[in-house]
Amino acid sequence: MNSNRLFFFLGFILFSLTASGQQVKNAKYTLTGNIEGLVSKAGYAKGKNFTAGYVYLSGIVRNGAYTTDSAKLTDGRFIFTGNVDEPSMAYIFCKPGERNSPVVLMMFLENSNISVTGKYSPDENSVKDPQIKGSAVQDEYAGLFENANNISGRTEIRRQYEVAMKKNDTAKLAALGKEGTAAMEKYTDYMREYTSTHPASFVNLYLLSDYIPREESGLTELENELKKFDKQLQSSFLAKNIISAIADQRKRLQIGPGIQAIDFSQPGVDGKIVKLSDYAGKYVLLDFWASWCGPCRAENPNVLKAYNTFNKKGLEILSVSLDENRAAWLKAVKADKLPWLQVSDLKGWKNEAGSKYMIQSIPENFLIDPNGKIVAKGLRGEQLHKELEKIFHRGDITSR
Incomplete structure (x- = not known):
């Protein structure tokens, strides 16, 4: 690091x-x-x-x-x-x-x-x-x-x-x-x-907890590794957390390409309620971030570039902040010059939209098509531009 x-x-x-x-x-x-x-x-x-x-x-x-x-x-x-x-x-x-x-x-x-x-x-x-x-x-x-x-x-x-x-x-x-x-x-x-x-080493158990696989095959392998530990370690608080993390990741795998996006509503900067379903019929990038998140702030210029390039072709962006401090959130939005709608319930990691999408780390995003289905997730850097180019180059222009 x-x-x-x-x-x-x-x-x-x-x-x-x-x-x-x-x-x-x-x-x-x-x-x-x-x-x-x-x-x-x-x-x-x-x-x-x-x-x-x-x-x-x-x-x-x-x-x-x-x-x-x-x-x-x-x-x-x-x-x-x-x-x-x-x-x-x-x-x-x-x-x-x-x-x-x-x-x-x-x-x-x-x-x-x-x-x-x-x-x-x-x-x-x-x-x-x-x-x-x-x-x-x-x-x-x-x-x-x-x-x-x-x-x-x-x-x-x-x-x-x-x-x-x-x-x-x-x-x-x-x-x-x-x-x-x-x-x-x-x-x-x-x-x-x-x-x-x-098998009685607690650090081995920690090392398992340090990285939870993203794919099902890895999750199954992790479960098998857990069974090799002594019974006392298998009943520890840390082991229970690993088991819970495996279950959460399996649920997270169900929120991805091909799955219908989950609707939610949160107040915008002006206090008015904004729903994800308000964007029905359009391509929308659902973006999770926070003012205190360094990688998020570093990625914002890239997201802004994508917005400036593809908004006129039909792309919308809805950003959900995992901030707790309203002033810090608004200051970051202004500093990063983000022109699209911003929402937050100011509950930090307990943000209700974040919980529905099982957000574990940020930045994170989901690209949703006009029918409300997730077509991609975790798009950053050039990958975001390439995915949007594929969509709008082939003429998938949405209603404005």
Whole structure:
């Protein structure tokens, strides 16, 4: 992930069933942080309102659900206390300044005394060289991936690559590229061997949850992999989430090309109710986005270009924002110069239209024909223009 992005990912932790199963009853955690230079400002970013002087901790698994906590931030220091049902990847975050993106530090949370130290980098909006101590599962994770990188040769290749980059040694860079491909295969084999021989490893379960296949064949394979885990892990909160995600993806597969679009109504910028069915008899691109979504904002010029090219031929666009903050939504619409109708119920990820279309990530869109059927989805970049060109080039011009 690009260093300029807001997320600083540490990865997911490997641990045995003894370390990762149900946490000891009445056990608690104390998470102490000292991040040099970190401050917390009030404001709205990434769909959340931030309070000045506070840092947040999300991803806490408690009483069979995810929850979020907050703590006072003073001179870069903070303390969280509580308990978790089972280890989970948690997110420490706050809004450090005027940026539209919060700073996020990911770490594994378990019932133990954990300390987090590091230094905040304003330029990269990230915590540099974080040190996390007191978590046995984090230590095991670090050891596993360090071994995988060293044994495969990826660590040394990375070192040599940095040297070659500084010297602009193109021949060496090309050679390292080939070596890197071979090293990646060794790395993958190493990790695959471990995962296949450790059915009690919680990290294996997480790695399954990290990527839910889009197609039915992949979903069936994922279900079969779940059956290989120890019974205790199969009954964990994380395993139940994977099962739920599989069911949701199967429903999502039913909302695609050839399926009748689902009607909905939401208020527009002026407060008037707009229905998707208002566009009956026309080609309409149903677009889901949000003001805080970087990829959405980056894609908006492409969508605008498509609108300017094909609107006169019959294309309409209806954008649904997953914003919660009305001012931020309207500001983004104006800044990106979006001339088509915009609607939102300002419920964020709980947007009713988004729920009907089972929106899991944005940007997302659905191209709907004059008969109300979905003909394509997930069109971005040149793919959007090529699909529209095919439709309108063959003369599928709608009534205006």
